[in-house]
Amino acid sequence: MSEVENEQTPDRPVSRSSRPFVIVASALSVLLLGAAFGMFLTQRAMDSSAQATPAAGSVEVGFAQDMSVHHLQAVTMANWARDHSADPEIRQLAFDIQSTQLEQVGRMKGWLMLWGQPEQSNSPYMSWMTGSSGHEMAGMPGMAAASSTAAAGSGDAAMPGMATNAELAKLRSLSGKDLDVYFLQLMLRHHQGGTPMAEYAHEHTSLSALKALTKSILDSQGAEMDLMKQMLTARGAQPLP
Template identity: 55%
Template structure:
């Protein structure tokens, strides 16, 4: 018993300075660990030693997805311009085709400079609108219903069947369906442009996104006027 008591006393010695050292060491370790974690997060976007926007960034995502989206507008407009008999449709189609193809060239040019493929390699679209990934802090997620892995279909994007249908039509039926598909296409692409305009840190990307929003809003008006004049109803969103 006596021995046990002595041992108890020895196990709880006065350790004032020892405790202080322990506290300081632990605090230092904690700070280092947190610093290392922050370092991992902060370093990532520029990990390739260049300042190019990387995979998963708003810039790369916007350039890839918007060029796919735009290129379909070019396909629709190419076909309409080649096959319509209506001068107003032909003029609109020429405007859409030439403007959007030029903008696709800008976006694909950026992708070439950034060493990124033309299309998202995952085969999924709009993942870049799901909010910040590695270079953001958890909890600061942006208000978005986008699943982090992206989606198979972009709003406004026509299906292969719809394209085939357009190609099978002629005369007024062709004009009407072209207007319907193009209106839905313009309106469907707007949220992508809006997101890039709001969230990209690269001025050229922001400027193009803002310009797409403004010019397509004007074109939506024209489309609606042409549709009203022809008694054509808008298609529901897709």
């Protein structure tokens, strides 16, 4: 064998043009891993307790459908901040949110597949929360924006805390510190808006797999909300009203 054949080819860095494919592949892997993990845990929980399969409109199905939609917007915002911010703290926070919530979405979609339910419901968002109507809904963070846009027929901010299309466009138009601050403000409100959903599901489900997930969401997002408030203060900014 020649010397040329014996030489090992040095590792080549991933080219800039291939980075989007690497990111997409990684995200898909996380999503699929979450789905497989969710189906495994849910099947074990149902087998061990002989629970009936959750039906359409139940807390379990409704939460999985609606929180997946809620989470995916957070993933979208986090991906943008991670790729466009120059602040290491923002990039790290965005990465943590993106990876955690994408895995959770995969888990919830795995449940829906196992239960024979569609990924999205035709019912109004949060209709599975029997107490989340009228004055209770109006008091949730971000609900005022959701109500006003829904009245206008735009479909924006469908659930508490979610950003409108105009807010997402503004986020994409910013750079530097302005981008960092606005991302923190939108994501903080997003977490605050999703908290009542996780709390309600945690209190009203008997499915151990869902209780475990909602506890994880409340714990991780509670810590992230504290961190985002500190990061806003450090940058001379305040949460959105």
